[in-house]
Amino acid sequence: MNPLKLGRLRQITNPESLRYKLLVRMLLILSFILLIIGILQYFVMKDFLYRNESESLMSRLMSMPVGMILNEDSLPSPPQGEGDQSRFLFMEDFSLALIDTSGNYKDLLNEQDLQSPEISKAEYQNLKFALINHQPLEPMVVKNKKGQEQLLVFRPLGRGNERSGQLLQMGTTTSHLHKVLWQQLLTFIVLSIMALAAGLAIYFSVIRKTLLPLSTMVNAVKNINAANLAEKIPHHQGQEEIDRLADSFNEMLTRLDISFEHEKEAKEQMRRFIADASHELRTPLTSIHGYLEVLLRGAAERPEQLYLALRSIHGESKRIIKLVEELLLLAKLDRAPELSLTETDLAQLIQEMEPQLYFLAGNRTVELQLEENLTGSVDQDKIKQVILxxxxxxxxxxxxxxxxxxxxxxxxxxxxxxxxxxxxxxxxSKENLFHIFDRFYRIDHSRTRQNGGAGLGLSITKSIVEAHGGQVDVESQVDEGSVFTVSIPLKQVERLTQQ
Structure with missing residues (x-):
């Protein structure tokens, strides 16, 4: 057998297969529907046949010459050559009986093979009640003493409203009706089996086309891995449920891609943090190590060299502490900035910093131009650090x-x-301007080293401003100075109207 066909057959016959479950459930549903239809057809057909037979039987009973029947104790077998009426009366496919006013039976065709059955007293009382109230006499299905089931119809004797109270009962066997019913039922069963077989033949083609989008989705998922999470599953395949599943899966892939990117970025930040820290800590640690070697070689016994070394070691240790603090702050800002936002008057905040700013400026000229009544929701400590x-x-x-x-x-x-x-x-310069906010980037290495800078201040500033939803820019011309501008959007600030 073809391996492809064998694989499909295994999928269909596998109890865990969706095709197998759909097939079984389809067969169960179709079989249940056919069973209900068969039962309904049986009872509807039975009612139709019995009603049609009772009408035919009643028509025959109403056409009988009642006068001849009442004048004879029993009707003999018809002689050869009698007229059509005699041949009509004496037929072997029905029974005929007379019921008097006391409910006693008289079989008028006692020599016939079909014996007339007797109804019960209760059924007879129901007939009398219907007769008195001029209601139609309903047919009955009763078995005779031989166990033969017969369909019975009744005719009251008398003319017009002058009824004698006697009933004429005619019956016919129901065996031929049952035969017709079973033939119809057998025909329905055969047709149902053929319908199931045709349904199975159509099912394989329909279910294959129906599940084709799902198979396409499965094949697409097999080809997706961590390296190609950007690939997406087609989501317009003509089936709402499959399209929704594809959309959900694509959203999951997007979230996974973002998670992997974040993880990759976190690893890159950790690698960069370790590289930056090791690079920047190497210089002060080397200096400290050198001064300690000098002290161990005898400089500790000379006060002037001892104090010089200790001051240098103290200065380098301060640089290390500051560097570690700045690196930790950058790591926090990279991971998830935590801001403690409060409504702050920015002009008042800067005015509080004036003594510190003038101290840092020394003999330099400091000019302040502050717009009043400008209040923003900011982290005061972080904004102070940006300004500093x-x-x-x-x-x-x-x-x-x-x-x-x-x-x-x-x-x-x-x-x-x-x-x-x-x-x-x-x-x-323009070449330096492009890297001004990079970490550990210094334009003048000798001056920044001398003043204790590690090239992290502007990087920290940029991270804090971006955490507030803003941006920091720089404009500069060689020999003309520089302008750093911090801009925070309105969602973080509100201008208060003058009272």
């Missing part, structure tokens, strides 16, 4: 005597909170 980082960066790159630092706060027409810090330093 940018202000300290301006201090490092301006002359200690002629340097000018301008700090302004205002709200722009795009309804953003804008903090700007400008200086008259040497400016930043």
């Amino acid at each position: 980082n940018l202000f300290h960066n301006a201090v490092q790159h301006t002359d200690s005597e002629s340097g000018v630092i301008h700090l302004s706060l205002h709200g722009d027409h795009n309804r953003h909170l804008v903090i700007s810090i400008a200086d008259n330093g040497p400016g930043i």
Whole structure:
């Protein structure tokens, strides 16, 4: 057998297969429907045959010459050559009996093979009640003493309303009716089996086409792995349920892709953190190690060299502590920034920082231009750190005597909170401007080393501003100075109207 056909056959005959379950359930449902139809057909057909036979029997009974019947004790067998009426009366396919007013039976065809059955007293009383009330006499199905089932009809004797109370009963066997019913039932069973067989033949083609989108989806899923999560399953396949399943699966793939990207990014951040930390810690640790070697070689016995080494070790240890704190802060900002937002008057916040800013500036000129009544929902400590980082960066790159630092706060027409810090330093070249916010990037390595900078201040500033939903930009011209601008959108700030 063809391996492909063998595989399909195994799928169909596998109890865990969807095709097998659909096939079994389809057969059960179809068989149940056919069974119900067969039962209904049997009873409807039976009622139709019995009613039709009773009408035919009643027509025959009503056409009998009643006068001749009442004048004879029993009707003899018809002689040869009698007329049509005699041949009509004496037929072997029915029984005939007379019921008097007391309910006594008289079989009028006692020489015939079909013996007339006797109804019960209760049934006779029901007939009398119907007779008195001029109601129709309903047919009955009764067995005679020989066990032959007969369909009985009744005719009251008398003319018009002058009824004698006697009943004429005619019956016929129901065997031929049962024969017709069983023939009909057998025909229905054969047709039902043929219908089931035809249904099975059609089923395999229909179910294959119906489950084709699902098979396509299964094959697509087999080809998806961690390397190609961006691939998606076609979601317009003409079946609502399959399309919804495909959409849900594609959404799951998107979430997995995002999760993997986050994991990849987290690993990359950890790798970068370790590389940056090891790179930046190497210099101060090397310095500390060198000073300790000097002390061990005898410098500890000379007070001037001892104090110089201790001051240097103390300075390098402060640099290490600051570096570790900044690295930990960056790691937190990279992972999930946690901001403690409070409604803050930004002008008042900067005014509180004035003593610290003037201390950092030294002899440099500091100019403040603050717009009043500008309140924002910000993390006060984080915004202070942003201002200090940018202000300290301006201090490092301006002359200690002629340097000018301008700090302004205002709200722009795009309804953003804008903090700007400008200086008259040497400016930043275009090649350096592109990397200014990169971690551990320093334009002047000697000066930043001397002032304890590790090149993390601007990176921290950018992370804090972005955590607030804003952005930080820089504009600079060589020999003309630089301007750092922090912009936070309106969703974080609100301008208060003057009272």
